[in-house]
Amino acid sequence: MEIAEILDFTVPLSSITLERVVLAILVAIIGWIVVKVLTSTFTTALSRASNLPGLVVEFLARFFSVLLYVILALIVLAALGVDISSMVLGLSAVIGLILGFGLQDSINNLAAGVWLAAFRPIDKDEFVEVKGISGKVVSVGILATELLKPDNTYITIPNSLVWGNPVINSSRMETRRVEVKVGVAYDSDLDTAIRVATDLAAAHEKVLPSPKPAVVVTELGDSSVVLALRAWTKTSDVGGVQGDLNRGILRAFREAGIEIPFPQLDVHLTGAE
Incomplete structure (x- = not known):
């Protein structure tokens, strides 16, 4: 059997010849390589030629890749001898029906993705x-x-x-405010407590000098007067500064003789006569 006869062999239950199948496979392989190259080139060019953030570039690259794969699928079907125009009309009807019943959320997510990338x-x-x-x-x-x-x-x-x-x-701004809350006993010297806490924050090497650290009374609790130590630092240093101030204020108050009371509850019992 000659090669021409083999290529003219028709796939059972269809009018597709083996020649078209081979052609479609070659188109799919070459098209897949082309899509990868085009997507990589598009991503690289977009990154170099614009000031778009990486997140936007990645989103556009994904969208471009999906579009190319859809086009490739249509080209492969055309290579098989499938009538693309009728298929597009049929797919449009099916997609419209599916959208009417179940893909509203997907469309909403797609639109939201565009807004997220833009804004x-x-x-x-x-x-x-x-x-x-x-x-x-x-x-x-x-x-x-x-x-x-x-x-x-x-x-x-x-x-x-x-x-x-x-x-x-939590990462967009270059600086953030750290807040450490601590309760002191009602009979403590508030002025001393405020001074000790303020000095502690001001002495920390990663606390910014402006705005200046501040200590305010935020609550008159059941068992203590609640103070809030507020200090500004670089966003990347927030976690470390928060931990340092929490440990430091406990040690500083102990050294200054300022009591940090445990929660207390007074219970009065009245005996029946």
Whole structure:
């Protein structure tokens, strides 16, 4: 049997010849390579030729890649001899029906992803909180945002939830305020307590001199007067400064003779006559 006869062999239950199958496979392989190259080139060019943040570049690259794969699939079908025009019309009807019943959320997530990429309430590697979930932003995809929690737990959140809810961004600003609350006994010298706490913060090498550290009375509690030590530091130093001040204020108050009382409850019993 000659090669031409083999290539003219028709796949059972169809009008597709073996020649078209081979051609479609070659188109798929070459197209896959072309898509990879184009996506990589597009990402590199977009990164170099614009000031867009990495998160936006990644989102656009993913979207561009999906679009190219859809085009490749249509080209492969055309190579097989499938009528693309009728298929597009049929797919449009099916997609319209599916959208009417079950893909509203996907469309909302897609639109939210576009808004997130455009307005950037969050960015890659920033630490954010969304609906009580905190973590570092790994990526914003076409439909979902991915966070990595401090305990190395990977969280995927639909984009519509990110865009439709308040987002607490702990990394966006260069500086942040640290607050340490401590209770002192009612008979303590408040002026001394405030001075000791203020001096402690001012002496810390990573506490910024401006705005100056401050200590305020925030509450007259049941067992103590609650003081809040507030100091400003670089965002990257927040965790370390917070821990240092918590440990330092305990030691400084002990050395100054300032009592940090335990919660107390007075119970009065009245005996029946």
